[in-house]
Amino acid sequence: MAFTHDTDVALQSAAALVNTQAGPESADPTRDDLRSLDDLRAFWNEWEYSGPPPTAPADVAPVQALRPRLRELWHADEARVVEIVNDLLAESQALPQLVKHDQWDYHLHATRSDAPVSQRMAVEAAMALVDVVRAGELSRLRICAGEDCDNVVVDLSRNRSRRFCDHGCGNKANVAAYRARQGQADRD
Numbered sequence: 680m681a682f683t684h685d686t687d688v689a690l691q692s693a694a695a696l697v698n699t700q701a702g703p704e705s706a707d708p709t710r711d712d713l714r715s716l717d718d719l720r721a722f723w724n725e726w727e728y729s730g731p732p733p734t735a736p737a738d739v740a741p742v743q744a745l746r747p748r749l750r751e752l753w754h755a756d757e758a759r760v761v762e763i764v765n766d767l768l769a770e771s772q773a774l775p776q777l778v779k780h781d782q783w784d785y786h787l788h789a790t791r792s793d794a795p796v797s798q799r800m801a802v803e804a805a806m807a808l809v810d811v812v813r814a815g816e817l818s819r820l821r822i823c824a825g826e827d828c829d830n831v832v833v834d835l836s837r838n839r840s841r842r843f844c845d846h847g848c849g850n851k852a853n854v855a856a857y858r859a860r861q862g863q864a865d866r867d
């Protein structure tokens with residue numbers, strides 16, 4: 680665990696949110712897995728966000744619009760990351776409060792549970808980035824090393840060894856390396 684549990688989860692869910700949309704340099708830049716309220720609800724449930732779930736089609740567009748802003752965090756230098764994080768917190772008038780709910784012991788919430796869905800998602804991501812910046816750990820935010828993939832990756836591993844996203848790029852790289860070795864062996 681690189682950070683506190685809630686920060687780890689928030690970073691992973693922020694990365695997953697960014698990765699619902701292909702980046703501009705991926706093989707298929709039109710891919711978008713978050714197009715509808717159903718998609719958003721599935722994402723929300725998968726990542727176990729707390730508070731009232733999205734219920735209106737109008738919840739979708741502001742979450743979609745959040746993605747490029749979060750994606751920029753993976754490409755920006757520290758000064759720009761700080762600017763984005765502070766903007767996200769200011770726009771939502773974030774007010775940190777210690778809370779415990781469900782199975783979770785005390786952790787920080789910085790929005791009210793009745794705030795708009797996109798605002799709660801934005802602030803959760805921003806608060807996690809606060810921890811990353813304070814710990815000097817921005818190098819844990821990486822771009823997938825897979826060919827034709829520009830998904831974002833959060834490396835929470837102890838030895839900072841994670842290079843690939845969750846979308847099968849690690850396997851593809853292994854297969855390609857294996858084939859290359861086989862080809863070499865056949866020629867020998």
Ligand SMILES: [Zn+2]
Pocket residue numbers: 729780783786788
């Ligand atoms: Zn919580």
Ligand SMILES: [Zn+2]
Pocket residue numbers: 823824825828829830843844845846847848
């Ligand atoms: Zn990838």
